Amino acid sequence: MTEVLSRTVAERVTDALRSRILSGGYAPGAPLRQDAVAAELGVSRIPLREALNHLQAEGLVAGAAHRGFQVRGVSRAEADEIFGLRLQLEPLAVAEGAAKATDEERAVAAKALSQLNAASTARQLSLAADQNRLFHVSLILPRRSPLTAELLNRLHAASQRYVALHLSPDGRDEKAKAEHERLYDAWASGDGQTAAGITAEHVERTRQDLLAAIEA
Amino acid sequence: MTEVLSRTVAERVTDALRSRILSGGYAPGAPLRQDAVAAELGVSRIPLREALNHLQAEGLVAGAAHRGFQVRGVSRAEADEIFGLRLQLEPLAVAEGAAKATDEERAVAAKALSQLNAASTARQLSLAADQNRLFHVSLILPRRSPLTAELLNRLHAASQRYVALHLSPDGRDEKAKAEHERLYDAWASGDGQTAAGITAEHVERTRQDLLAAIEA
């Protein structure tokens, strides 16, 4: 029963730091001194280091030996690369998911979608972003393609950062909601072609919006 | 001058463990008890845990809280997934590398190839496998596409494990050597099409060999 509450300190620290980075609480390039951050979070340095290493693997922070960790800078080139990778992987993965999903897996995806909608209408910005990621990953059938799912999960997390930093959610929310419905319907009905098309379109449009917003 | 020798304890432990896992020194499924492994390597648990976390991110070990780490099992499905991902990403990445490489980057790749050949003729099996990975990654221009390069680096490491476990290097070495020459020549001359084709062919053939060897 302690599923969500307990977890280890390292995991909670990881989530806390990720959240702060994604929401801009720690600006890109900001140095993360271990003693300071550990004291701020009320933990010792050991789980903090574990969290930092995890976030380094996720690509959110960078660190070199004896030189400390910093929030990774953002760049137009990296955004382009992230979305390029997603464009290569995600549509096909979603199509395969649509073809092979079981009823149980469809139920999981449906639940993820409804939670996303709930968070979105409640204006829980960062929660909605997380739920958005979980919904998209649920279409890939994490149990069947664990590596692909994990990979896209990370790429989504990296994407999230750019979206949060550069795109205002004005009209995007409404359009996204409708698109998610279309995507889910196609996916759940086994229409991988359509689902892949919607996904590709979605990723590509976000990329274009971002590249335009980041300026140069 | 301490480039290669120094590094941190955690890094050396990571390399040591990775090497043992790839070479089968630790069998798939084997539990890795922290005290035992730490004592065996003559380090404390702290850098060991760091190494284990890193290897978990690489996909070589699995661990859950309070349940310890184990060497990840291997499966036909995972092999298929790894090579499927490589097939999606690597040919295009190599083609882009061929199109954009500078003279300096070509020199780096050439050096990697010669080191690979040296290790191969010297029958340094696991070293050759590492050099093989480095050569292939050098074609992707790690400085321009760091995420893609890092990603393929990991996929290669995961592939390595299956190759080491299931494929004997008998005739493969000779064929691979010739193919690497063809691949490098096409790449260095800017012929991305051909380089991508050779890469795809290479990955696909290895996948087929593996799937046949793994039985099931």
Next chain:
DNA sequence: CGATCGGATATGATATGCAATCGCACCGCC
């Protein structure tokens, strides 16, 4: 015979201390 409880064991986390390294100001030298 099955379920529950409790002890052994291993991991997760803290505290403390020390060594290694880095960054930087300082200083002599050309």
Next chain:
DNA sequence: GGCGGTGCGATTGCATATCATATCCGATCG
């Protein structure tokens, strides 16, 4: 006045000792 070496403070990396906690497994009891 610019330049390179040098020492010092600050921070990270690692070791050790210790405690807390979760998991596993066997004994006990209904």
